[in-house]
Amino acid sequence: MSKLLWDQNFPVLRLEGSGSRTFLQGQTSADIQQAEEGDLLPACWLDATGRVQALLEIRMDATGADVLVLAGAVDAVHQGFDRVIFPADRVRLKGIRQQRRQELLVQAQPMEPVNVFWTEDEPSASDRFPASEAANANQLDCWRLAQGWPLSAGELDGTTNPFELGLSPWVHLNKGCYLGQETVAKLASKGEVKQQLRSWRALSSELQGTVPQRGTVLRREGERAGVITSALEIPSAEGASQEWIGLALVRRQALADPQLTLDNNQGSIQMFKPQAFSEPPTRI
Structure with missing residues (x-):
């Protein structure tokens, strides 16, 4: 059975100069x-209040750094820098280019670039990752929603912090x-979000x-418990009907609930922790 590969082009910012490392140290997490x-x-690119504005992958080299914008608005990052x-x-911000990025899709893997490769010479997927095939959009969405990658505008709307999104290792x-x-240090010192x-x-x-x-309110015993951030309808695993999967931001008091109710009592959804979610740091 072929392994699935996330094969996509992403925008990359180029920083040149001996101060690139120090600059990014002060601008990213x-x-x-x-x-x-x-x-x-x-890395996360945050605003001054610790809210995530973009998810980045950074690669340093001898003359500067490449900053790939995995999620978020590349123009906003460019303007912010x-x-x-x-x-x-001692750093210069160059133009934006497209970079081909390949990642082998592995279940329950932390959200870190373990099976990731930036390719410069356009090799085929099988050259870099044997017995693999490029995932289609539906397959990629299913994997993302099960893993808990916060890549959509619903999760990355400029109001959430890294610990709410399971990005502690970032x-x-x-x-x-x-x-x-x-702000991030204060959240870590409290040990909860x-x-x-x-x-x-x-x-x-x-x-x-x-x-x-996106935006559908979730309730627990009538009280607001969260909000859906991503939703996708797919064939049911049982094959008898369709089913919905997605992501939601859930309030702390409802995190242990196995199911929550859609607003206006229009059915219930089963809740579980995303496979790649990393818990917030304990109190420091």
């Missing part, structure tokens, strides 16, 4: 100073000052004709 040249480093670059930073708490660091990302599923036949969609 990753510990860039400790990165080896050629390594792929996952450009706004805070000064001559003393945040280095001991690296010193960076954009959004003060107000909500977390969860996967969900439901048979279409059980939803009374309701079409779950």
Whole structure:
């Protein structure tokens, strides 16, 4: 059986200059100073209040760095970087190019670039990952929703922090000052967040004709418990009917509930932790 491959082009920003490493250290949640040249480093680009604005993969080299925008608006990242670059930073922001990125889809794998390759010479998938085939859009969405990758506008809407999205490994708490660091440090010191990302599923036949969609409110005993951020209808695993799967941001008091109710009592959905979700840090 062939393994599925996430094979897609993403926008990349190019930074040139001896100050590239120091600049990215102060602008992202990753510990860039400790990165080896050629390594792929996952990072969040946050605003000043610690909310995630974009998900990045960073690759350092001898003359600068490539910053791949995995999710979020590349123009916003470009403008954000450009706004805070000064001559003393010894870094120049170049143009945006497209980069082919391949990732072998593995279940229950942490959201880190373990099976990821940026290809420059356009090899076929089978050359880099034997016995693999490119996943279609539906297969990729199914994998993403089960894993809990927060790649859609519903999860990455500029209001969520990394710990709510299961991105704890993307945040280095001991690296010193960076954009959004003060808020992130406070969240880590408390050891809890107000909500977390969860996967969900439901048979279409059980939803009374309701079409779950981004923004649908979830309730627990009548009280607001969360909101759906992603939804996708797929064939049921049993083959008898269609089913819905998706992601939702669920309030802390409802995280242990095995199911939640759609707004206006229009059916229930089964809740579970995404396979790749990393828990927020314990109190430090």
